[in-house]
Amino acid sequence: xxxxxxxxxxxxxxxxxxxxxxxxxxxxxxxxxxxxxxxxxxxxxxxxxxxxxxxxxxxxxxxxxxxxxxxxxxxxxxxxxxxxxxxxxxxxxxxxxxxxxxxxxxxxxxxxxxxxxxxxxxxxxxxxxxxxxxxxxxxxxxxxxxxxxxxxxxxxxxxxxxxxxxxxxxxxxxxxxxxxxxxxxxxxxxxxxxxxxxxxxxxxxxxxxxxxxxxxxxxxxxxxxxxxxxxxxxxxxxxxxxxxxxxxxxxxxxxxxxxxxxxxxxxxxxxxxxxxxxxxxxxxxxxxxxxxxxxxxxxxxxxxxxxxxxxxxxxxxxxxxxxxxxxxxxxxxxxxxxxxxxxxxxxxxxxxxxxxxxxxxxxxxxxxxxxxxxxxxxxxxxxxx
Amino acid sequence: xxxxxxxxxxxxxxxxxxxxxxxxxxxxxxxxxxxxxxxxxxxxxxxxxxxxxxxxxxxxxxxxxxxxxxxxxxxxxxxxxxxxxxxxxxxxxxxxxxxxxxxxxxxxxxxxxxxxxxxxxxxxxxxxxxxxxxxxxxxxxxxxxxxxxxxxxxxxxxxxxxx
Numbered sequence: 031x032x033x034x035x036x037x038x039x040x041x042x043x044x045x046x047x048x049x050x051x052x053x054x055x056x057x058x059x060x061x062x063x064x065x066x067x068x069x070x071x072x073x074x075x076x077x078x079x080x081x082x083x084x085x086x087x088x089x090x091x092x093x094x095x096x097x098x099x100x101x102x103x104x105x106x107x108x109x110x111x112x113x114x115x116x117x118x119x120x121x122x123x124x125x126x127x128x129x130x131x132x133x134x135x136x137x138x139x140x141x142x143x144x145x146x147x148x149x150x151x152x153x154x155x156x157x158x159x160x161x162x163x164x165x166x167x168x169x170x171x172x173x174x175x176x177x178x179x180x181x182x183x184x185x186x187x188x189x190x191x192x193x194x195x196x197x198x199x200x201x202x203x204x205x206x207x208x209x210x211x212x213x214x215x216x217x218x219x220x221x222x223x224x225x226x227x228x229x230x231x232x233x234x235x236x237x238x239x240x241x242x243x244x245x246x247x248x249x250x251x252x253x254x255x256x257x258x259x260x261x262x263x264x265x266x267x268x269x270x271x272x273x274x275x276x277x278x279x280x281x282x283x284x285x286x287x288x289x290x291x292x293x294x295x296x297x298x299x300x301x302x303x304x305x306x307x308x309x310x311x312x313x314x315x316x317x318x319x320x321x322x323x324x325x326x327x328x329x330x331x332x333x334x335x336x337x338x339x340x341x342x343x344x345x346x347x348x349x350x351x352x353x354x355x356x357x358x359x360x361x362x363x364x365x366x367x368x369x370x371x372x373x374x375x376x377x378x379x380x381x382x383x384x385x386x387x388x389x390x391x392x393x394x395x396x397x398x399x400x401x402x403x404x405x406x407x408x409x410x411x412x413x414x415x
Numbered sequence: 416x417x418x419x420x421x422x423x424x425x426x427x428x429x430x431x432x433x434x435x436x437x438x439x440x441x442x443x444x445x446x447x448x449x450x451x452x453x454x455x456x457x458x459x460x461x462x463x464x465x466x467x468x469x470x471x472x473x474x475x476x477x478x479x480x481x482x483x484x485x486x487x488x489x490x491x492x493x494x495x496x497x498x499x500x501x502x503x504x505x506x507x508x509x510x511x512x513x514x515x516x517x518x519x520x521x522x523x524x525x526x527x528x529x530x531x532x533x534x535x536x537x538x539x540x541x542x543x544x545x546x547x548x549x550x551x552x553x554x555x556x557x558x559x560x561x562x563x564x565x566x567x568x569x570x571x572x573x574x575x576x577x578x
Contacts, residue, residue: 054575064576071571154578203578325426325441332440375575382578398441 042158047378050366054375061404062375063392066203068267068348072304073315076266079307080300088299094291096124096275097302103309104275112235112245114258116277123287124297124305128233128261128274130290133159135229135257135276136195138285140165144194149180151351151382151389153203153231160197168193169384174353177342178207178385182216189220195227198246201234204382204391205351206327206344211244218252227282228256233274234347236265236316239324241345247277254279257286264347265316266308271301323348326394326401333405334392337412348395351379355388357415365390371414372407416461419444423452424461431465468563479553480509480525481532483540484518486548495519498545507535518550529553 054060095101102118109115116122125131132155140146140163148156150169157167170188172178180198198217200209209217221228228246235243247256261274274297276286308316327344334341334352341352354364361378368374368390379389394401422442426433435453439446456462471477489495495513499520503511510523522540526532532553541549557565 051576060575062575065573066577067573069573321425328443329437329440332443377576377578402437 038162038164041161047362047381050362050369050378054369057369057373060369060373060375061396061400061407063394063396063404064375064377065393065395066349067269067395068264068319069395069397070267070319072267072271073308073312075315076268076304076307076312080304083303084300088303090299092124092296092299092302094287094296095120095122096297097299097306100124100302100306100309101275103306104277107309108245108258108277112243113248114245114277115253116258117280120280121277121283123276123283123290124302125261125274125276125290126294126297127263127272128231128259129155130294130297131259131261131274131276131286132156132197132229132231133162134286134289134293135259135278136160136165136197137163137289138282139195139227139229139257141194143192145190145192147185147188147193147196147226148383149185149196149198149202150384151178151202151204151379151386152197152199154381156197156199157383165194166192170196171385172202172205172207173385174342174389177345178202178205178351179209179213180217182220185217185220189224189226193224193226195229196221197229197231199231199233201232201238201243201344201346203234203347204349204377204379204386204389206342206347206349208238208241208345209244209246210241211249214244214246214249214252218246218249221255222251226255228252229259230256231259233259233261234264235260237320237323237348238346239320239327243346257282262305262308265320266305266312267319268301268304268308271298271304273297273301273305323394326396326398329398330392330394330401330405333401334408337405337409339408339412348393350392350394351389352392353389357412359415361386361388361390368408368411372411374404374407374411420452420456420461423449424456427453427462427465468561470565472557472565478525478527479529479532480523480557481536481554482552483522483524483536484550484552485520485522485540485546487519488545488547489519490545498543501543502540505535505539507532518548 101122104122105116105118136159142164144165145168146160146165147168147170149172160167168188170185172180230246247253247258257278259276263269330350331341331343339352341350354361361380365376365378377391379386426438435446435449438449487498502508507524508522509525512521514521524532536551
């Protein structure tokens, strides 16, 4: 029999630390800081509205772009909170999570041989999505020295004639780094000078602490060359609902829509109904979750630094990204030993690409009690090293 | 009262057993400042006391509660205040409110059993001057008290890892 697996599928690297994750599954009494999703339940009013709509028989396809009411509500929401101008008629697509939005955005703009720059450390799917689209993923390193912001000089070093687009994600998974208006403007100049497209994944935008999120496409010179991705998973604790959205000027949006209609048709209607309720009346629920993450962050970062794991203060998302360099262990060794010796699960930073090595990702989307317990165990681990 | 005080109050309302040190790490204040602020809030009676939410039914020591609606004739110069204060002195009265609508005062009363509650109402509340009418509603089952669900909620399953 032939080997049916395509070259592209073969090209995607399997996770190098699969065994490590499998080990976590078999262990008991593990405090896991490895989970990249909120520990809260979806606010009940959101669940209720979705349940009610199912009872009313709202179970069919929606338009490819998604419910008009949801797109209009998003259009208003984005204008109000992020000064973004996208028409609900033809510049917003409701996607099946940001994951799908990312995929169709990349496929809409990538030709074979195109180089797609990726600010790293980054979420694990960016590179493989570029590979699957026939492009070449080019990492651009964000460093702790720069508070994990994208440094324009490091970006410039990686730009070639083949560069087509740049993918950024701020607030960032896994570092918690954010880019404010000033930081983005410095990058915008390069993007414009080299005629690049910007794909900005802002799924953690609502989880920005101590300041307001600034959206890349709010820079007027960037708006026409930016695809903004966002979703409901993180801010509203709706990960399993799989509702995200892609916003872009009509021409780009139309191209992404063609792919979306063939591969996904539309996002699940019950999720869209829930998302509409989230926008309409879940501000207080969202704010109280965000406030809780902020308290946990303060507590956890203080704790990490106290036990000797130096950690910059993440300004967004719900991840701490401390350095383990001082311990003399690699990030993978550190994570493996911490799991085996103290039963605390964290993710080695190298999973997230360039700039992630020598760091570990700790998600603080767990209760304060679990965070205290994790810190207690990590302190023991550090003392015994 | 500033934003930090409000934050302390929200944290303490949710869990008053946290130490000053623990609260300090969450709020980026010094522990001594947390203590000073909490003392000031106590002194100002903004923090009235620290109590515990207990599911007494689960403790095998269920109490009976009743909501009692009172129609009251208000007093010249005092309105409802004097009678409300008199009523509130009874240990059995856990909550007392002046309401809009078809009745005036609402009491939440607890007792060891139904007899105790009904004796309290008939012997102490109903005969009071100025109380024109009482209606007693016995609580059959409580599902949520002060924001705390009293029914078991299954743990949601999460993957041990996701990126």
